[in-house]
Amino acid sequence: MRRRDFVHHVAWTGAGIVYMLGAEGVVRATADAAPGTFSFVQISDSHIGYSGPANDDVRATLQKAVTGINAMPNQPAFVIHTGDVTHLSKAVEFDDARAILSTLRAPLITLPGEHDVIGVEGPKRFAASFGRKDAAGRGWSSWDQGGIHFVALINVGEGETMGMLGEEQLAWLQHDLAARKPETPLVVFGHVPLFAVYPEWGWTTSDGTKAIAMLRRFAAVTVLNGHIHQVVEQTDGAIRFATARSTAFPQAAPGAPGAKPGPLKVAPDSLLGVLGYRTVQVEGAGSWRERTLAQS
Amino acid sequence: MRTALLGAAALVALLAAAPSARPATVVHIRDDAFVPPSVTVRAGDQVTFINDDDDAHTATADDASWDSEGLNQGQKWTHAFAKAGKIAYHCTVHPMMHGTVVVRSGS
Numbered sequence A: 001m002r003r004r005d006f007v008h009h010v011a012w013t014g015a016g017i018v019y020m021l022g023a024e025g026v027v028r029a030t031a032d033a034a035p036g037t038f039s040f041v042q043i044s045d046s047h048i049g050y051s052g053p054a055n056d057d058v059r060a061t062l063q064k065a066v067t068g069i070n071a072m073p074n075q076p077a078f079v080i081h082t083g084d085v086t087h088l089s090k091a092v093e094f095d096d097a098r099a100i101l102s103t104l105r106a107p108l109i110t111l112p113g114e115h116d117v118i119g120v121e122g123p124k125r126f127a128a129s130f131g132r133k134d135a136a137g138r139g140w141s142s143w144d145q146g147g148i149h150f151v152a153l154i155n156v157g158e159g160e161t162m163g164m165l166g167e168e169q170l171a172w173l174q175h176d177l178a179a180r181k182p183e184t185p186l187v188v189f190g191h192v193p194l195f196a197v198y199p200e201w202g203w204t205t206s207d208g209t210k211a212i213a214m215l216r217r218f219a220a221v222t223v224l225n226g227h228i229h230q231v232v233e234q235t236d237g238a239i240r241f242a243t244a245r246s247t248a249f250p251q252a253a254p255g256a257p258g259a260k261p262g263p264l265k266v267a268p269d270s271l272l273g274v275l276g277y278r279t280v281q282v283e284g285a286g287s288w289r290e291r292t293l294a295q296s
Numbered sequence B: 001m002r003t004a005l006l007g008a009a010a011l012v013a014l015l016a017a018a019p020s021a022r023p024a025t026v027v028h029i030r031d032d033a034f035v036p037p038s039v040t041v042r043a044g045d046q047v048t049f050i051n052d053d054d055d056a057h058t059a060t061a062d063d064a065s066w067d068s069e070g071l072n073q074g075q076k077w078t079h080a081f082a083k084a085g086k087i088a089y090h091c092t093v094h095p096m097m098h099g100t101v102v103v104r105s106g107s
Helices: A003-013 A058-070 A091-101 A121-130 A167-178 A208-215 A268-273 B002-017
Strands: A038-043 A078-081 A108-110 A141-145 A148-152 A186-190 A221-225 A233-236 A239-243 A278-282 A288-290 B025-030 B033-035 B038-042 B046-051 B076-080 B085-090 B098-104
Touching: A038 A058, A058 A091, A058 A268, A091 A121, A108 A121, A148 A167, A167 A208, A186 A208, A221 A278, B025 B038, B038 B046
Parallel strands: A038 A078, A078 A108, A148 A186, A186 A221, A221 A239, B025 B046, B038 B098
Antiparallel strands: A038 A278, A141 A148, A233 A239, A278 A288, B025 B033, B046 B076, B085 B098
């Protein structure tokens, strides 16, 4: 089987979504990656600073996630946090988040969510705490690792629209992708879903279709986002989209009757069962697999 | 004489900038909306934004002239509107939320 075919095969059939904080309160991090394989972890929506009925200790649940990732026998190449690290962009929230996330054994990459760029100071605090020196524009970046081309997009903080990339970033993306061969596997990160999950709740990127059009010539593309605090998957041609769970609190299913976006209270003994993170394993041949880490 | 005129001018400027004695107009934030979505005040009046919602919100002028920054549930923020005009505002966390403050001149 050619590598390209295998990438396709796994992308279409690979099934599993992720999941992780054990229902009994202990992170059950199984050996997700075999020795010698390349893997990474996506963590999202920690909302440090939130305290309410949906979760009265968001620092503790983020700490559980970090502890679980650190316990993986084969450490991921990196951990990417896809935004809303904080709840209100306050200095103490960034300090608390950084104190926990800095204990990760693997290198950390962090993207901002709309909760991280509130007011004049929010973007400055995010940049001071988690900004990447090699990033372009307002913080977008790309790199090659494990045979994959990774792209980290910023789709918050552009004008008054929550999910928006902007012309400058789209031009950068077009230039960045132009040099890549169609068979190069792509993984694209961002906070707000690049595809239209539920625009009525702002769960979309208004100019996301322009970015998606640039991705269509590639044979295997995975787009991983946060923002909606639950796993929703969609496949469009060779592009597989997936959103991630939060480490803080769940939100209602898109368009659920009588529901609105925002923190969703669940039974206390159910909370850890709806929080989590995602591991992605890239086998030696460059294929993809997502794997459930913890099932009670 | 010149000193007296300057003093009077300073007093007028101070009075113009100071908040009025009228109670603040209240805008509640609930169910991802500003309630009421439009309020009318007089120059010098204050508007208090109260977050009654279970999510974080902001009240942020579209022209960036004022910004509550993040308000958690139960928190409030008050702003005095010195100049007449119509100011549209939104929530930066939920950009689909919009409101308007209409400021009329004089008392």
